[in-house]
Amino acid sequence: METVKIIIAGPRGRMGREAVNLVTNTEQFELVAVLDHKYDGIMLSDIEGFHSVSNVPVYTEIEKCLQETDADVLIDLTTPEAGPYHAKTALNHGVRPVVGTTGFTKEQLLELDEICKEKELGCIIAPNFAIGAVLMMKFSQMAAKYFQDIEIIEMHHDKKLDAPSGTAVKTAEMIAAVRETKIQGHPNEKETIQGARGADFDGMHIHSVRLPGLIAHQQVMFGSDGQTITIRHDSYNRASFMSGVKVAVETVMKQNTFVYGLENILD
Amino acid sequence: METVKIIIAGPRGRMGREAVNLVTNTEQFELVAVLDHKYDGIMLSDIEGFHSVSNVPVYTEIEKCLQETDADVLIDLTTPEAGPYHAKTALNHGVRPVVGTTGFTKEQLLELDEICKEKELGCIIAPNFAIGAVLMMKFSQMAAKYFQDIEIIEMHHDKKLDAPSGTAVKTAEMIAAVRETKIQGHPNEKETIQGARGADFDGMHIHSVRLPGLIAHQQVMFGSDGQTITIRHDSYNRASFMSGVKVAVETVMKQNTFVYGLENILD
């Protein structure tokens, strides 16, 4: 495989820093430039935390960055505001985008799809790069064809504000897309303390555990006569996202189509 | 150890049948009579399911049974109505009761305590004979001294009517007895789907999972900076109660005091 020349947008964010690590530590990847909303015209090694990364110029303007740089892929880890524009601009310069931001509108996704077809270029938009989480959701959807009774238990640190987690809701949505609605549990079941049976999502139940010490964990349980299946993902730190970024970069170089969602490139 | 001569009250119930198995299969135990509300004056081997148990007479009247039988212990697995009377009557005949029914009033417990002191006899009332469940509760209470953030996940088959389970509530009560009330989770946490954070019990959270295939399971989770402890009990069938009955019989022969709750004889 030839070396893939990569631009990273958003290198100083938490995901961005991991991505710089990934690209500089992967043999067949080469970091050729970074895009940063604040610094311009300096070298990445001038920014704190990147002193050891040599020969990587920093740009503020994406147009200028793409014109002056010979790149294959743009890894974008910026914001929902910037992501869609960056993706479009990259494609127009013949650079394949791998975008980790959320917030794309339907119109924006359709437009990117159009450009990919026209230019015969790959583009991957993935709101979640944690391969483990994506596989958990994919397997859950597959298991739901044979096991209609499903409970999701997601467990996070106690600083988390929302319950259920976004991943739990996404999992339930993916399952609901293939499962006929089923009201689970005994028809006459009764909560003697309110909330015991958790959140109801299309008849499935979701339980949100919050404890100091925990990081980010989810298990999806399936029951049927005499047996249960459990699919669990434990995420311990941000490094877990990087194997997904790596697979996405490798895939975007091979496929000349538009893809939304990491689950659609894992088989 | 000398052989312990045992009467079983309620031999045809589901727990009773297991108890007959236990006593007839334990070397130092001997089944000397059974008390049954329906049959009288026949042998246990005449009743379906007990054909191989020889030489055990069946009584309907507890007084008569105790008078005609040389027994050390009465294992009572009948009903909340009969249990207290059987216990008292046994003590008055010098027989030590091991009772597995619930529903004793405070007055009945105090009265039994009095008789035990007077007669210098042991008596054990245990609403839950599953040693594993009792240890889980005991350990949870101990751990709660050092880990104030606690979530209980109980998991049962989907025929169960009430949520949370009795064991989960009992566990939470035992913990609450030693833990200062603490509202857990982020102060601003928000349920985007109602019930996600489970049932609230003194600031702890209880989650009830119901799935076909499951039997009776509970895990108690404790979190603190950088670590979690999990204490879990899985009950697969009724045989699990019998190790508790065995320990209770052995203990009631050694101790000349009244004890309520298996947790008070496990150390």
Added chain:
Amino acid sequence: METVKIIIAGPRGRMGREAVNLVTNTEQFELVAVLDHKYDGIMLSDIEGFHSVSNVPVYTEIEKCLQETDADVLIDLTTPEAGPYHAKTALNHGVRPVVGTTGFTKEQLLELDEICKEKELGCIIAPNFAIGAVLMMKFSQMAAKYFQDIEIIEMHHDKKLDAPSGTAVKTAEMIAAVRETKIQGHPNEKETIQGARGADFDGMHIHSVRLPGLIAHQQVMFGSDGQTITIRHDSYNRASFMSGVKVAVETVMKQNTFVYGLENILD
């Protein structure tokens, strides 16, 4: 869907009894005959344990059974000796076999494949009907593409003789078929007590836990930077096999091809 008329071979075995339950309790299934190596010419309701099953004749001879019965499917739960012959004979009478025995030779499988093509009939041979176990293996194989570090922990009751279990070895084989051999763990790792790191299978590690109380459980763990995935199957009783038999019967009626392994009809 039209009613599927079914013959069960081996109705008195443990799996066979569950299958009789399944077929008689499933609306679109009808039990039209049984094949039993011992009884002949009586009705199934004459045999102990089947008193409530009406109008089902018992045969010893498969040829005679197939000639006198209008059937769509033969569910065979007999022995490795009888299974292959039963499958072939059924196909030759236009009846689709669903066979749960092991022990087919390559030649026998090829021959059945030939007959299926010639007759345009479906036939499913499935050594393991537990859908949950089959999904666990299938998901494990899929996850192994992205997570090359894998440990299998299988847990069974302490009456089990062989370690690792057949399912664990089958899982490892399925994974090894898609994974490049990888020696896991630290290159200099050292067992201070022999066996600590478990059994080695193509660089993966398999651990066999044996405890009274356990039934049949397996979890497959996958690790990568900052994350782990766990896929677990808990089997509590034999009823767990029947959902697999049901899916197989439904599928064998729709597909006109030969299939070996339940994993190949689950998608």
Added chain:
Amino acid sequence: METVKIIIAGPRGRMGREAVNLVTNTEQFELVAVLDHKYDGIMLSDIEGFHSVSNVPVYTEIEKCLQETDADVLIDLTTPEAGPYHAKTALNHGVRPVVGTTGFTKEQLLELDEICKEKELGCIIAPNFAIGAVLMMKFSQMAAKYFQDIEIIEMHHDKKLDAPSGTAVKTAEMIAAVRETKIQGHPNEKETIQGARGADFDGMHIHSVRLPGLIAHQQVMFGSDGQTITIRHDSYNRASFMSGVKVAVETVMKQNTFVYGLENILD
């Protein structure tokens, strides 16, 4: 409770840094000095990573440090070489030691015990400050009285060299101290792949799982008729040790005796 004035020995080590955090962030604790083998006569705020900690002098000489400082407790997180001498010297200056190093000889422990009695001062030596791990071991020892069949599964990152882990062996030793030796599993069980049944320790089995992504986890499983108990500890980072240090400091101020092992101050 009055403020506890604390000296920390070894503030620049990984545990030491956490301890500085703990003491400066706990209301009733006050950091009055640190002991460092390298720096002397400067302030802690002059050392990198401690800029925000004001008014804490750094000493190299323990004698001088104790003479010039009004302290209640010495938290020692240095080395097996320095720990015993520091503990003894502290006691001789009326300061109560809480020591987290290993490597004390029997003679050293006896000597400290003597000094504690003579001076009527508390002293706690704890090779493991992770309360969660210590509770797991303590509960395991208690459960082993009622469940003689035990399997330990410890799971760590794949950079770990030794298997089983020190904690697993310590757990097995604590259990073996109260459990009659029992050869577990079926008497005729057979490993078809060597090592499947794990390491044998007094008849118990220990399994060591190694995967990238994992941190430090252990579960102890107990089985009996129809039930299992599982006690699990997950350690995610070094902060987990600090709750143990806190409990030790609080306890050493209340008790005027010598204690070896955190398990002996948890009740």
